Amino acid sequence: MTDSQLPVAVIGAGPVGLAAAAHLIERGQTPIVVEAGDKVASSVRAWSHVRMFSPWQYNVDSAARRLLDKAGWQPPAPDAIPTGGDLVARYLEPLAELPAMRPHLRLGARVAAVSRKGHDKVRSEGRDRQPFVLRVEGAAGEDVIEARAVIDASGTWTMPNPSGADGLPAIGERGAADHIRYGIPDVLGGERARYEGRAVLVIGGGHSALNAIIELAALKQAAPKTRIVWALRKERVEAAYGGEAADQLPARGALGSQVRALVESGTIEVVTPFRVARIADGCSCGLRVSGEVNGSSRTIAVDEIIVATGFRPDLSFLREIRLTLDPWLESSGSLGPLIDPNLHSCGTVRPHGAKELAHAEPDFFIAGMKSYGRAPTFLLATGHEQVRSIAASLSGDAEAAGRVELALPETGVCVSRPIGVERAGEPVAAGCCGPAREEAAVQQTSACCAPAKPAAAAEASARQAGGCCPA
Numbered sequence: 001m002t003d004s005q006l007p008v009a010v011i012g013a014g015p016v017g018l019a020a021a022a023h024l025i026e027r028g029q030t031p032i033v034v035e036a037g038d039k040v041a042s043s044v045r046a047w048s049h050v051r052m053f054s055p056w057q058y059n060v061d062s063a064a065r066r067l068l069d070k071a072g073w074q075p076p077a078p079d080a081i082p083t084g085g086d087l088v089a090r091y092l093e094p095l096a097e098l099p100a101m102r103p104h105l106r107l108g109a110r111v112a113a114v115s116r117k118g119h120d121k122v123r124s125e126g127r128d129r130q131p132f133v134l135r136v137e138g139a140a141g142e143d144v145i146e147a148r149a150v151i152d153a154s155g156t157w158t159m160p161n162p163s164g165a166d167g168l169p170a171i172g173e174r175g176a177a178d179h180i181r182y183g184i185p186d187v188l189g190g191e192r193a194r195y196e197g198r199a200v201l202v203i204g205g206g207h208s209a210l211n212a213i214i215e216l217a218a219l220k221q222a223a224p225k226t227r228i229v230w231a232l233r234k235e236r237v238e239a240a241y242g243g244e245a246a247d248q249l250p251a252r253g254a255l256g257s258q259v260r261a262l263v264e265s266g267t268i269e270v271v272t273p274f275r276v277a278r279i280a281d282g283c284s285c286g287l288r289v290s291g292e293v294n295g296s297s298r299t300i301a302v303d304e305i306i307v308a309t310g311f312r313p314d315l316s317f318l319r320e321i322r323l324t325l326d327p328w329l330e331s332s333g334s335l336g337p338l339i340d341p342n343l344h345s346c347g348t349v350r351p352h353g354a355k356e357l358a359h360a361e362p363d364f365f366i367a368g369m370k371s372y373g374r375a376p377t378f379l380l381a382t383g384h385e386q387v388r389s390i391a392a393s394l395s396g397d398a399e400a401a402g403r404v405e406l407a408l409p410e411t412g413v414c415v416s417r418p419i420g421v422e423r424a425g426e427p428v429a430a431g432c433c434g435p436a437r438e439e440a441a442v443q444q445t446s447a448c449c450a451p452a453k454p455a456a457a458a459e460a461s462a463r464q465a466g467g468c469c470p471a
């Protein structure tokens with residue numbers, strides 16, 4: 001095989017990896033999709049019980065759709081909202097089984113390292129002419145795949161953030177692992193016995209935390225002794241509710257409204273702003289989680305903890321690749337200022353593709369959830385547009401690669417820094433509400449910037465969440 005005949009390696013057969021393969025196939029390229037799990041979409045399967053917040057119309061990639069349509073696929077209703085399980089069963093599995101796709105998948109193969117053939121990270125001479133080498137581990141042992149380009153779409157699901165407020169595991173967090181789950185455990189299904197009638201602390205203020213709380217509240221209805229304590233870093237619990245009715249994805253807005261009602265009814269005990277520092281098996285009644293609330297020490301006693309503090313990218317297997325990453329988000333290329341949650345939060349992002357996602361290493365891209373690094377609010381529609389552009393770029397179609405188009409539903413809460421405020425010495429490239437810096441100022445007063453909700457549930461949010469163990 002000459003270098004130009006080598007395949008494009010796609011790491012991960014999640015929704016974005018499979019979409020990348022579909023775009024490459026459509027352009028006559030040869031992808032090889034390397035997936036760690038024994039089945040496609042291994043990470044989505046882990047949250048198959050969770051209902052998504054975006055309806056089908058936003059969840060299906062255009063090239064994947066064209067391949068499926070040719071095979072007589074029956075598409076789900078565009079406005080219906082799938083669970084993670086539906087996404088796999090109705091879309092990703094049929095896509096993976098297509099004769100055009102199946103031969104390109106290598107399942108049960110984890111990418112352990114990526115490099116350039118014969119070149120470590122330091123060596124420049126002739127580097128760009130060398131193929132990539134992917135070290136792959138599977139049941140049959142170690143193997144090497146050579147590729148002319150790499151699209152890393154391995155997501156972030158396998159790298160949850162720890163509970164500690166400083167981004168590190170709380171002291172004792174690893175030791176308490178038997179009582180800690182990360183993400184959104186199946187509280188009403190397979191993990192019901194673990195939480196029924198127990199005191200459960202949910203840590204985190206994003207959509208995963210809201211989902212976990214709603215499921216625990218449903219469990220509490222059936223098992224009233226279940227106690228739910230919610231600890232967030234946010235100054236005010238109201239900030240976690242999001243845009244509610246103003247959210248352009250109603251199912252996403254409804255998460256906040258449901259949790260608001262649960263807090264206001266006293267079903268949930270809220271401790272905020274809580275900065276977790278230590279987790280200890282303090283006494284016979286379970287775990288003692290201690291930290292700081294407004295400068296005072298506080299200890300919460302619970303049986304179980306659900307840590308829903310977001311995710312971060314696994315960069316360990318990219319150690320030999322010359323990455324261009326945002327210094328604090330660890331997002332790809334020049335994406336950082338477009339998605340920085342310190343700057344804006346309305347859930348939209350300016351259309352972007354191969355150019356914005358480029359690294360110092362030519363022909364290497366990170367796409368999908370992982371391209372956002374630690375930033376929240378990634379949507380599948382963003383990933384689909386990313387890989388459409390990357391596939392065009394790798395096929396030499398610069399015009400199609402540069403023509404990026406994306407219309408995303410906004411969260412209904414748009415907080416953006418005033419125009420002129422700089423980010424790490426660089427001008428803010430775009431407000432979250434619109435494509436251009438100048439327009440952002442105008443759009444801040446538009447529908448995407450919903451007024452803040454009135455202060456509510458102050459009493460509930462101030463409620464103490466003590467347990468059987470004295471602080």
Ligand SMILES: Cc1cc2nc3c(=O)[nH]c(=O)nc-3n(C[C@H](O)[C@H](O)[C@H](O)COP(=O)(O)OP(=O)(O)OC[C@H]3O[C@@H](n4cnc5c(N)ncnc54)[C@H](O)[C@@H]3O)c2cc1C
Nearest residue numbers: 012014015016036042052053054111154155368369379380
């Ligand atoms: C609970 C939840 C609900 C969400 N709801 C929505 C929603 O409603 N709408 C929306 O637009 N977005 C939603 N998202 C966000 C996002 O769209 C999803 O996380 C989506 O699955 C991201 O797709 P991905 O392909 O980038 O990554 P993933 O789905 O995480 O797929 C990555 C794949 O890579 C594999 N992999 C990982 N490491 C390796 C390795 N080293 N070697 C080989 N393979 C590897 C994994 O096994 C996995 O199959 C949601 C996310 C979560 C967690």
